[in-house]
Amino acid sequence: MKDRLRIALVGNPNTGKSTIFNALTGLNQKVGNFPGVTVDKKIGFSKLADSTNLEIVDLPGTYSLYPKSADETIVFEVLSDKNNPSYPDLVLIVADATNLKRNLLLYTQIADLGLPIIIALNMMDLALKSNMNIDVDGLAERLNVPVVPIAARKTQGIEELKKAIQYRSSQPFQTSTIDVELIAPDLIKSISTELNLDNPYVALQIAHQYQNISYLTKTQISQIEAFEKQYDFHSQKSQAAETIARYNFINDVLLDTVKYNSVALEENISNKIDHYLTHKIWGFVIFIAILFAIFQSIFAWSEYPMYLIETVFVWLAQIGHQYLPEGALTNLLIDGVLAGLSGVMVFIPQIALLFAFISVLEDTGYMSRVTFMMDRLMRKVGLNGKSVVPMIGGLACAVPSIMSTRTIENWKERIITIMVTPLVSCSARLPIYTLLISLVVPKRYVLGIINLQGLALMSLYVMSIVAAILVAWVMKGIIKSKAKGYFIMELPVYRMPRWNNVGITMFESVKTFVTQAGKVIIAVSIVLWVLASYGPSNRFEKIDAKYNSQSLQQRYSSTEINRLKASEKLESSYAGVLGKSIEPGIKPLGFDWKIGIALITSFAAREVFVGTMATLYSVDGDATKMESVREKMAGAKNTETGLPVFTVASAFSLMMFYAFAMQCMSTMAVVYRETKNIKWPLIQFTYMLVLAYVASFVVYQLLK
Amino acid sequence: MKLSQLKIGAIGIIKEFTDLEMSVKLMEMGCLPGETIKVERIAPFGDPIAISVSGYQLSLRKREASTIELI
Structure with a gap:
């Protein structure tokens, strides 16, 4: 018998997937790697009332099983390959109740893979507030899948979700959504026989994605290639037909189960906020003001904790020299290790604050507005609006930021973003800047409120971003590429940041x-x-x-x-x-x-x-x-x-x-x-x- | 009439797509023939645009919007 139940957590971006992950697992998390690929694998652990141990794998957010970015490929790989070490016993699909139609597309695809499913219908509170009437039981009956209404931000429904997991069925009972075999009957049959598959939808997905699937052998790939030639398979046409069929099914389901009474309230508020935040002039004024406030507070708020840490290390060194016997080993310990460590530990407050601010910007939905505003400018210098996120993230650390460039679909735009992101001043430079600035820039206030040291620091950051943009512009002329870039991105409604998530991000970044x-x-x-x-x-x-x-x-x-x-x-x-x-x-x-x-x-x-x-x-x-x-x-x-x-x-x-x-x-x-x-x-x-x-x-x- | 020609606040219904590759991506995001689209906003530099579709907001460049033919 297996000692733990493995659950894959999937869902669209911006559905509160990570809030649910955090609510289920708390700080019981670790980050690993999926074998063969560089996608971060977030695993969390939890226990049910009947003491079943849960292992929850948080898969990257995606709108569809057809990947648009390198990260999303892993979702299909994990859910389709029984030999994958992360292959789940149960899939927990997080769907946004206020945006059910688009969210159900991913559900119908995963349902057809033939795994047991539970739907966590998140943001029910917002759906109710905007007068949307969702017949949850009707939806569950129609799909023949447990549907648990929750409001993860208010931690409502998490216990019910755990209960639903406890009383799960070990077999997939969901009603089939579309007639998959109708899309490419001969090809699906041939691939199923060749790879020994029992699920037609897995075969169809492989027909689309075989060039990027790591568990296929070279011979299998060339065999599939030959089949596709033989049956004259056209990937995009087939995908278009499938998507239309799926939305027909979804519209049918929603017609019976959801009543819209008026325009969503949240969206109205969001529109009003956007009127200012993406305004021609105010939009940029506010953006600069936010960045300015962030750097001023990083300097101001971290001063006292930094002073405390410094004091503790000086005190430790004194104690050490007093009580430890004199000799080479003591010197190594105190002048070598302790001095080196103190020089770095002192910057923990600043790093924690910077990561916290960035996670708030992401969490509220403001980051995607910045992307929206900057796309035109960024395109001029060979980047993409989505390059803004790695570049702002580069203020914290270039490593995760470079990994986040995977959301940029165009190769040239992505390479240029990767090439210039390390120019953006990262948190590792912060200790050097603060130390040197405090040595040569007087601690004075200009015009009463502007801290001169803070101003010097901010100029360095502005300079780094300007440099990144100029270098990008030069590279745009040098790097050659034929493929054209595109930009299709959801603008999520504004939400309050989830302080719990911000706290976990801070903790994890400092730990790393x-x-x-x-x-x-x-x-x-x-x-x-x-x-x-x-x-x-x-x-x-x-x-x-x-x-x-x-x-x-x-x-x-x-x-x-x-x-x-x-x-x-x-x-x-x-x-x-x-x-x-x-x-x-x-x-x-x-x-x-x-x-x-x-x-x-x-x-x-x-x-x-x-x-x-x-x-x-x-x-x-x-x-x-x-x-x-x-x-x-x-x-x-x-x-x-x-x-x-x-x-x-x-x-x-x-x-x-x-x-x-x-x-x-x-x-x-x-x-x-x-x-x-x-x-x-x-x-x-x-x-x-x-x-x-x-x-x-x-x-x-x-x-x- | 193309989506890219719509003014802020104007509403249209999707008829068809003129680019197959783009249509697959747009349909996955809920832009389907028959859906109603409203132009909510245009970015400060005139591109991209933000639209309401399928109950949420989506932003896309004018070039992509020009592949959506409206009724």
């Missing part, structure tokens, strides 16, 4: 950031500490000997000697040698060899920069004086000239470098995965590096 970035940062911190604490041959002994000599002991106090010794040791360590070797190349940008070390270590991940700075400046200096990284960097002096290392010119030059350079292994990996061609990540890396060098050079030479 801490575990993923944390691992890299600890590893890099350790390597860096070793490189900075040891040097080639016997240079360190020579330095020790030099400072032990009588003449120096008399000239300087002991603390001064310690400081001079430490900085000379760092300079002749392996890290110092490495930094020095690239110094000639980066000197025109205003960087010294220490920044050079940071550039090398943050080559794989930008966020390492702050950790590196923390480690380098902990090694270099008086270990007993526990200051924050910021204070240490502010006091840093060039060993040759004695001038401060971080001036307005060098700090802004450094920010330019981090703004444009592709210092993220994860992004390069995901670009390779998405484009399946090593050419694209390489081109991207090169053009970004050139851009970074030139921008830094220009900024430094102008400001110095």
Whole structure:
């Protein structure tokens, strides 16, 4: 006997599918991968009253089993292949009650696959409010499928849904919807025999999709190709006929079960809001104002929690140095790992806030309005209105954003979006910007309300978006493609954000950031500490000997000697040698060899920069004086000239470098995965590096 | 008359499609022959447009809208 019941959760986008997923599973979720494809597989666990264990697989939202994007292919793969490890015992279809007609199209397709089904009729409260009269029992009888009315946002009906799952039937009893075999009788028969299928609709779907289905063998594919030639099968014509037949069935069902009394209320409210939010002038004013408010609040709200985290780490380091025995291991732990970690943990409040804001924009339906407003502009530079979402998402992290470009159907528009998304300032750059801005930009208010530091930060973000758009425009002229792009997108009605979902998004993003970035940062911190604490041959002994000599002991106090010794040791360590070797190349940008070390270590991940700075400046200096990284960097002096290392010119030059350079292994990996061609990540890396060098050079030479 | 020629607030009924590939995508989204369409809004730069169809709102570019022939 199987120990758990596996349920596939499917539905159109914007139906509240993820709210139901969260309501059923809570924080009991994990993200995995479907074998062979790069679609994120969200699984959640739950338990029924009769202690049956549930494993719920959240499939990507789709309007139809015919995929329009790479992500949607997985829905048919999972539901049609009995050998797929995610093949469900039961399909839970989430349908939006206020928009039943279009939602039922997906239902009729899945019903014909022959799996047991339960329909969760979501947003019943809104349907009632807009005077729609849905005969739920009549609908259930007509389709011969359990239909559970719910209002997931108000958590109404979730218990009933669990009960319906408990008393499910293990066999599919739904009435058939259309006569599938009529569409292509000979072809369906041939494919069914060839692949040993017992379901005609699975055979028909395969006839349409066989080139993209991962579980078919090469011989099977060429066999299907031959059948289609033989029977003169035309995919689009057949699909059109099928869709019309399905809507005839749906209209028939709805005629008996749903009475519309008036125009939906929610839609009227939405229209009124849209009158302003997508207005010629106000639309853009509001959009800019929203972005502005987001960045001001990220700075303002995170200040206090960041200060707390910083204090805790300084306190930990003090405790450590007080109670742990002195020696190399303690130094490694405190100056290496702890210093590196503190440099990164401090940015958790900002990352959490940024992800929260983006999820609110998505959840309310505002993001699709931005897409709608920007499409024309984006098209001018070779992008698509849908590129706005990855680009705004790029403010948080390029990796999931590049994966979200799968919604862009046109190849050229998608490639350009992928190529420019890493230019948009991501959250990993935020720590670098905040640190450097706080060093060189005074904390002052202009005109009473505008925080000067916040303004500097926002300019960097605006610049990154402008750069992305300009690069896209250049690439539009370079990349050649014949296929024309299109843009067909639902505008969901405005809804209040679901704070529970926002909370879960925040929690998940911080968890991923801490575990993923944390691992890299600890590893890099350790390597860096070793490189900075040891040097080639016997240079360190020579330095020790030099400072032990009588003449120096008399000239300087002991603390001064310690400081001079430490900085000379760092300079002749392996890290110092490495930094020095690239110094000639980066000197025109205003960087010294220490920044050079940071550039090398943050080559794989930008966020390492702050950790590196923390480690380098902990090694270099008086270990007993526990200051924050910021204070240490502010006091840093060039060993040759004695001038401060971080001036307005060098700090802004450094920010330019981090703004444009592709210092993220994860992004390069995901670009390779998405484009399946090593050419694209390489081109991207090169053009970004050139851009970074030139921008830094220009900024430094102008400001110095 | 094509959908792309309709003004804001105007209503039409879908007769047929002039592009097979586009028709498959539009029909899945509820744009079927016989359905009533109302133009709700036009984006700030004159394209795309937002329409009401099958009880919800859909946005599409004028080029796509020009493949929908109205009665």
